[in-house]
Amino acid sequence: MVYTWQFAPGSFVNIVYKNAIYEGNQDIDSNYFKNFNNTISSSQNNNLSLKIIYYLDYLQLKKKKII
Secondary structure (H helix, E strand, O other): OEEEEEEEOOEEEEEEEEEEEOOOOOOOOOOHHHHHHHHHHOOEEEEEEEEEEOOOOHHHHHHOOOO
């Protein structure tokens, strides 16, 4: 799930949520419901990340004599 917000031209806040399930078992079971149950009972890895990108306009700052 990704949420993106553009709060200024060229500036963004991204919030990303990821859910991963990994089963390292190499045994193959031909029964769909057993495979599904093995997947659901496996451990989960949940990640939440925040990314902020802020655009600085160098020419605009130079005109204001900040730089």
